[in-house]
Amino acid sequence: MGRAAEMTGTTSGFLRALGEQGVITPLRSEGGHRRFSRYQLRIAMRARDLVDQGTPIDTACRIVILEDQLEEALRINEQLRRPAKDAEPTADS
Template structure:
């Protein structure tokens, strides 16, 4: 059996909230503040991927460490940039 692509948006907001341990209202806040960008169905319903759930867990870890929303956004941006640079190096482009 093939593994599912971790970027595939498969979870509705209620399931994402349950999997991440984050209230639905917080998921909406995190989206509004730019901490995550769930996919949307044709009808506009939020859909979360396994990668989104992992990102939500990272956000909650940083909040528990006392980092504010602006700081979390900066940390996530830097982590994303770092991952992109690592991918470039691995591909021999850097």
């Protein structure tokens, strides 16, 4: 936890708060230590940036969650818009 806080420029308490808000859920090692992915660390840094700009932490967490959902929806939308590589030729072809 301390190393993750150092890497993100936050505190352990801030990372715990993000976990309580449901923004990040680190895995646990056999010894019970929190293990953060690179993606979770990027999310934590984005939330920190918003809080540093004066956004309340609960609002920053909601913004980060919505940004993440939008990014995923856009990615899925782009995949669905691409023509299928294995599409059968039509009778008009």
